[in-house]
Amino acid sequence: MAGTRVGNRIIGADAPVTVGWENIPKVEGGPAKLAFFTYFQPVMLFALVAFWYYAPNSIATATTAIIIALSFRFFLICLEMVMPRHKSWQLTWKELCTDLFYVSLGYTILRIVDVYIGSEAIIEFIQSSYDWDNLSWFTGMPLLLQALLISLIFDFGQYWMHRGMHNWYPLWLTHAPHHYITQLNINKGAVGNPIELFLIGLGIGGFFDFLPRAALLAASIGLAIGTYQHINVRFNTPMWWRFLFNTTEHHSVHHSQDFQASRSNYGATWIIFDRMFGTCVDGEAEKLGMEGGRRMQIKEAMYFPFSDGWRATRDWFRSKTGRQTGVPAE
Amino acid sequence: MSKMHFIDWIWRARGSVELNPPMSPAQVFEKLDPILDEADVTPNADEGSLTYKKHNPGAQDRLATFSSGKLLVQEEEGQMRLRYDLKSPALRLVFLAPLLFLAIAVGTEILSDHERLKQEQEEAAKGEEEEEEDEEEEPRNPIDVFLGAPEPLTLEEKKQREEEKKDEDKHSAKPAYVFAGIFATLWLLGRFLEPWLVRRTFRRTLFPDQYPEEPMHITARRTIAGWFKKSTVHR
Numbered sequence: 422m423a424g425t426r427v428g429n430r431i432i433g434a435d436a437p438v439t440v441g442w443e444n445i446p447k448v449e450g451g452p453a454k455l456a457f458f459t460y461f462q463p464v465m466l467f468a469l470v471a472f473w474y475y476a477p478n479s480i481a482t483a484t485t486a487i488i489i490a491l492s493f494r495f496f497l498i499c500l501e502m503v504m505p506r507h508k509s510w511q512l513t514w515k516e517l518c519t520d521l522f523y524v525s526l527g528y529t530i531l532r533i534v535d536v537y538i539g540s541e542a543i544i545e546f547i548q549s550s551y552d553w554d555n556l557s558w559f560t561g562m563p564l565l566l567q568a569l570l571i572s573l574i575f576d577f578g579q580y581w582m583h584r585g586m587h588n589w590y591p592l593w594l595t596h597a598p599h600h601y602i603t604q605l606n607i608n609k610g611a612v613g614n615p616i617e618l619f620l621i622g623l624g625i626g627g628f629f630d631f632l633p634r635a636a637l638l639a640a641s642i643g644l645a646i647g648t649y650q651h652i653n654v655r656f657n658t659p660m661w662w663r664f665l666f667n668t669t670e671h672h673s674v675h676h677s678q679d680f681q682a683s684r685s686n687y688g689a690t691w692i693i694f695d696r697m698f699g700t701c702v703d704g705e706a707e708k709l710g711m712e713g714g715r716r717m718q719i720k721e722a723m724y725f726p727f728s729d730g731w732r733a734t735r736d737w738f739r740s741k742t743g744r745q746t747g748v749p750a751e
Numbered sequence: 752m753s754k755m756h757f758i759d760w761i762w763r764a765r766g767s768v769e770l771n772p773p774m775s776p777a778q779v780f781e782k783l784d785p786i787l788d789e790a791d792v793t794p795n796a797d798e799g800s801l802t803y804k805k806h807n808p809g810a811q812d813r814l815a816t817f818s819s820g821k822l823l824v825q826e827e828e829g830q831m832r833l834r835y836d837l838k839s840p841a842l843r844l845v846f847l848a849p850l851l852f853l854a855i856a857v858g859t860e861i862l863s864d865h866e867r868l869k870q871e872q873e874e875a876a877k878g879e880e881e882e883e884e885d886e887e888e889e890p891r892n893p894i895d896v897f898l899g900a901p902e903p904l905t906l907e908e909k910k911q912r913e914e915e916k917k918d919e920d921k922h923s924a925k926p927a928y929v930f931a932g933i934f935a936t937l938w939l940l941g942r943f944l945e946p947w948l949v950r951r952t953f954r955r956t957l958f959p960d961q962y963p964e965e966p967m968h969i970t971a972r973r974t975i976a977g978w979f980k981k982s983t984v985h986r
Contacts, residue, residue, distance in 0.1 A: 477901050478908060514941045515816050515841045521933060522848065528926040529855050533862065536921060563894040603810050634903075716809050 424679075427702050432685075436678035440704040445670060448657050458504075459657040465493075466645040473638045474564060481634055490644055497607050497652060506655040506669070507707050510604035520608035522719060527611055527618055534619065560635075568638035572690060575639065580694040582621060583687040590733065594726040595620060600683065601717035603710040605673060609651035614726055647690045663703065667692045670705040677706035678714065762843035763836065764817060764946035768953045770831040776800075776824040779833055782957050783822070786813045799824045813952045816841050816945045833953060842941055848934035856927035866921045 424434035432438050439445060448458040473481060505511050559567065586596035599613030611618065650672040658668055671686040685702040688694050695701035708714065770779065776799035790803040804819040805812065820837030891900060904912070955962045
């Protein structure tokens with residue numbers, strides 16, 4: 422496979438990747454269908470921002486945020502079933518069960534761990550050891566600006582954590598199971614080793630004690646944009662959106678079976694950090710996963726960081742001590 | 752009869768497909784070859800049967816849910832039939848998943864009780880502690896005032912929220928109970944949907960002209976229309 426040159430890299434040499442926006446298929450159909458799939462994303466974004474901006478204090482709570490997030494996800498799952506982007510990514514009963522198992526770990530065991538050693542513990546520590554009056558310059562800013570900055574700061578942290586996972590082997594061990602997904606579906610963001618899910622939650626944005634409304638606004642921006650990372654629905658996404666935000670197309674390139682393509686598009690909500698730091702590849706891919714599309718089972722995803730880490734350490738130790746590492750007999 | 756016969760309906764699907772026009776076992780298994788690729792297949796020519804096992808089927812594999820089983824072609828009351836007896840580790844695990852989440856819920860409650868007790872003991876040991884003085888939220892920025900954003904929380908509202916938060920346990924078992932319910936529902940859904948889908952897969956693979964591929968909503972509409980037609984005939 423020849424691949425396409427993007428900067429210094431050849432994208433699509435190992436597996437097919439469509440580079441650029443010119444050859445990306447568009448949703449076709451009647452005017453109502455076209456309008457829905459063209460305007461749904463921006464309308465939802467602005468509607469959610471407007472809701473959190475104007476909602477009275479009695480409604481602007483974390484419980485409302487959870488209800489909205491779950492309803493939005495449920496709606497998108499239904500949309501995936503009715504209008505799949507790729508038949509090869511169709512959500513099956515088994516895939517849904519598998520995805521929800523990982524989601525459930527995040528809501529149960531991981532949440533307990535977080536209280537003791539995760540983001541909640543860190544937030545509590547920083548809050549109790551820092552004079553927050555120093556941040557009044559920030560909390561006095563307009564709400565939308567605060568929300569925008571929270572979103573950007575959080576995503577900046579996510580970008581480097583994610584990029585670190587692809588470039589430093591100990592972190593990669595935790596992230597690798599997530600890259601064994603062979604299709605994108607709405608809950609696939611939760612698929613992976615729990616250690617990775619724990620690490621990715623340690624975004625630096627969580628360290629600040631911002632005004633709740635600004636935090637809820639920032640979360641709604643993340644919800645209305647980041648949710649589309651793993652979705653099996655095609656939208657006629659506007660070009661300004663594709664320039665600013667991470668899309669299904671960008672994230673499919675990131676999950677491609679092509680090695681170089683998988684080392685791109687690290688952002689979660691925003692794609693502008695990838696554009697700034699030279700890791701953005703506009704385009705899309707359908708063939709996803711690792712090892713030619715081998716599906717990693719839940720059991721293996723749980724022990725992979727330890728088993729592969731042990732194997733790599735053993736091989737490194739053997740190479741240092743000059744011992745053979747299992748060369749096959751002639 | 753298997754020892755597990757009374758409970759194996761949880762993860763097994765048994766059924767048959769009418770072979771019309773009739774086909775020999777060899778013809779049937781040849782036609783089913785595309786869905787049995789990448790499987791360990793053991794044919795038994797004398798019995799007219801075949802057993803298969805897929806070790807790690809792909810996400811879109813049409814036998815992903817039923818990863819092992821036995822297929823048997825035989826004549827029953829003058830009619831050739833493909834009988835199948837399939838096993839699904841996925842159905843078994845999803846059936847057991849609610850038990851796991853109930854165990855997590857119980858564990859969370861125990862942990863929560865322990866934390867509450869610890870907190871009460873700590874508070875008793877410390878005695879009356881001076882409460883930190885809450886401060887009013889920052890006033891709204893003029894731009895927010897102009898755009899009509901609601902007033903920030905008053906000190907009273909803020910205190911009330913903090914009190915409510917204090918009363919909450921450190922850990923909640925509610926998500927674990929919810930997921931136990933979700934997985935019980937998923938098992939119920941899968942127990943009926945998956946055997947129906949696998950039967951449809953066999954029929955489509957054996958008789959592509961009679962049962963063409965079509966989107967799921969069309970099949971559902973046709974099936975419902977069929978039921979309606981039948982009930983009309985009976986009347």
